[in-house]
Amino acid sequence: MLAYHDEEWGVPSHDDRHLFELLTLEGAQAGLSWSTILRKREGYRRLFAGFDPEAVARFEPKDIERLLADPGIVRNRLKVESTIVNAARILELQEELDSFDAYLWRFVDGEPLVGRWRSLSELPAETDLSRALSRDMKRRGFRFVGPTVCYAFMQAVGMVSDHVVGCFRFEELTR
Numbered sequence: 001m002l003a004y005h006d007e008e009w010g011v012p013s014h015d016d017r018h019l020f021e022l023l024t025l026e027g028a029q030a031g032l033s034w035s036t037i038l039r040k041r042e043g044y045r046r047l048f049a050g051f052d053p054e055a056v057a058r059f060e061p062k063d064i065e066r067l068l069a070d071p072g073i074v075r076n077r078l079k080v081e082s083t084i085v086n087a088a089r090i091l092e093l094q095e096e097l098d099s100f101d102a103y104l105w106r107f108v109d110g111e112p113l114v115g116r117w118r119s120l121s122e123l124p125a126e127t128d129l130s131r132a133l134s135r136d137m138k139r140r141g142f143r144f145v146g147p148t149v150c151y152a153f154m155q156a157v158g159m160v161s162d163h164v165v166g167c168f169r170f171e172e173l174t175r
Helices: 002-007 016-029 034-039 041-047 053-057 061-068 077-097 100-108 128-139 147-156 168-174
Strands: none
Touching: 016 034, 016 041, 016 053, 016 077, 016 100, 016 147, 034 041, 053 077, 061 077, 077 100, 100 128, 128 147
């Protein structure tokens, strides 16, 4: 958890595979602890073809059954199926806009929104922007992308910089 916070959380990401990975992990986390998901991260990478959207979009029913039998991931059918569906939606966005990255970052005009929170208790669970992203993603056919999942995802990939003001990462990421 500490390494994730110190090295990855909130760092702007523009790599479609990494964005797909974090969208998947944030959706898988719904109702569970983030530490559980981080412990299973390597299993997700292994079982979901390194988060290659082309490969994942081709998964078939037999692949779903294989995934559901593997304790390396959260074995929830809806979450597993959503990853496959979301891979196909990412491919559509890559066709339309050249990248999943281009689609996402336009919601923040290409620059991270910087929160200036003094304590973790001030951080919102969702915002108008996460609700807008959620609505648009759902309209495009994405699954497990409610406003809370979208906000956590936006924080994870650095679209929103929510390290508290006193955190050493706040200064590093807002320079």
